[in-house]
Amino acid sequence: MFKQTLTQEESLTKELDLLEQHGLRRTLRTVETGAEPEIVVEGKKLLLLSTNNYLGLATHPRVKAKAIEAVQQFGTGSGGSRLITGNLRLHEELEQTIAAWKGTEAAQLFSCGYLANVGTISALAGKGDLVLSDELNHASMIDGCRLSKAATMVYRHVDMDDLHQKLRDTRGQYRRTLIATDGVFSMDGNIAPLPELVSLAEQYGAWLMVDDAHGTGVLGDTGAGSVEHFGLSGRVHLSVGTLSKACGAESGYVAGSQTVIEYLLNRARSFIFQTALSPGVVAASLEAIHIIRTEPALRHQLLSNARYLREGLKSYGFRLIEGETPIIAVLIGEAKTAVRFSRRLEEAGVYAPAIRPPTVPEGMSRIRCTVMATHTTAQLDFALAQFKQVGQELGVIS
Numbered sequence: 109m110f111k112q113t114l115t116q117e118e119s120l121t122k123e124l125d126l127l128e129q130h131g132l133r134r135t136l137r138t139v140e141t142g143a144e145p146e147i148v149v150e151g152k153k154l155l156l157l158s159t160n161n162y163l164g165l166a167t168h169p170r171v172k173a174k175a176i177e178a179v180q181q182f183g184t185g186s187g188g189s190r191l192i193t194g195n196l197r198l199h200e201e202l203e204q205t206i207a208a209w210k211g212t213e214a215a216q217l218f219s220c221g222y223l224a225n226v227g228t229i230s231a232l233a234g235k236g237d238l239v240l241s242d243e244l245n246h247a248s249m250i251d252g253c254r255l256s257k258a259a260t261m262v263y264r265h266v267d268m269d270d271l272h273q274k275l276r277d278t279r280g281q282y283r284r285t286l287i288a289t290d291g292v293f294s295m296d297g298n299i300a301p302l303p304e305l306v307s308l309a310e311q312y313g314a315w316l317m318v319d320d321a322h323g324t325g326v327l328g329d330t331g332a333g334s335v336e337h338f339g340l341s342g343r344v345h346l347s348v349g350t351l352s353k354a355c356g357a358e359s360g361y362v363a364g365s366q367t368v369i370e371y372l373l374n375r376a377r378s379f380i381f382q383t384a385l386s387p388g389v390v391a392a393s394l395e396a397i398h399i400i401r402t403e404p405a406l407r408h409q410l411l412s413n414a415r416y417l418r419e420g421l422k423s424y425g426f427r428l429i430e431g432e433t434p435i436i437a438v439l440i441g442e443a444k445t446a447v448r449f450s451r452r453l454e455e456a457g458v459y460a461p462a463i464r465p466p467t468v469p470e471g472m473s474r475i476r477c478t479v480m481a482t483h484t485t486a487q488l489d490f491a492l493a494q495f496k497q498v499g500q501e502l503g504v505i506s
């Protein structure tokens with residue numbers, strides 16, 4: 109029995125060794141500070157160039173104060189699922205705020221964006237339904253498709269001709285069709301072609317689901333995200349996302365019609381069987397959304413910083429994926445080179461980890477930089493100088 113266990117462990121070790129050989133083994137790093145422009149990682153001060161805390165709200169004094177206040181009043185944990193004992197007025201207030209922001213009738217919270225996607229797709233798409241999914245969608249959408257019993261077809265990344273063809277080919281064959289896309293693609297930083305997606309969804313009577321994890325708080329006149337950016341509020345059936353990025357807190361959400369939300373309340377297993385979000389993060393989220401909606405200068409600074417870094421990297425000859433968001437993908441190629449690049453950057457004082465397969469396709473390993481609204485020009489100049497130095501040293505640029 110014991111020998112058997114050892115053999116099984118040995119097979120795991122072998123697999124890990126193989127990952128190591130290909131530069132794909134993952135390990136954790138210990139960060140000793142909050143997600144601020146300068147962080148301390150394992151004792152070393154570094155410039156943080158890879159956080160999703162885009163607006164710096166995770167450490168904003170007013171956001172922190174609201175979280176502390178809620179903890180003082182309600183404690184640290186909600187103590188039960190929403191449907192049993194955990195439903196606070198704070199949760200309802202946050203749901204109403206998200207719905208108003210996103211321009212939908214209702215919204216529902218989940219513990220995180222991952223669970224919002226998994227719960228929503230697996231509840232709404234079942235046997236006899238079809239999900240059409242962009243090939244670069246986030247893993248949580250992919251896992252939602254896998255968990256649902258629906259047929260899934262993957263269309264080429266942002267390729268509207270391919271999607272259109274698939275809609276034509278499958279017309280009338282399925283009960284419900286759901287088109288699923290990221291609003292801003294998390295590893296590439298480009299924005300989905302939502303006007304075309306909306307029009308195809310309307311033409312074929314399909315639902316459109318947009319995961320705007322990276323657009324929320326960043327794009328649109330009030331920061332409501334990619335749907336608002338294109339002036340399409342009210343024309344997307346399901347807006348999914350997370351408050352763990354620009355909103356600096358935690359919690360997934362789905363915004364949509366009253367009927368869809370009531371259905372999810374009854375059918376989304378990752379909602380029904382999870383403990384309600386803790387009061388502190390809910391209160392923090394409410395304050396963060398308030399700041400985003402009333403202080404657009406923060407968002408403008410973020411986008412201006414993104415342009416600055418993007419243009420600087422381009423001027424040195426780095427190959428970037430085109431985009432206009434704070435996610436800047438610097439293409440390196442092989443996983444091992446990307447890891448070396450990232451290590452050298454870190455030695456030079458910049459923290460921007462390499463992103464490798466299976467998160468991105470083979471040969472497309474990259475340094476995924478993200479800027480913050482709170483980065484100073486001096487910090488961005490420092491990052492640019494280190495990129496240039498390491499890029500030349502490793503032959504990525506000439």
Ligand code: PMP
Pocket residue numbers: 219220221222223225246248290293294319321322349350351352359360
């Ligand atoms: N969707 C996308 C596009 C994401 O990038 C992420 C986070 N990596 C998620 C969903 C999951 O969100 P959360 O971290 O709140 O689970």
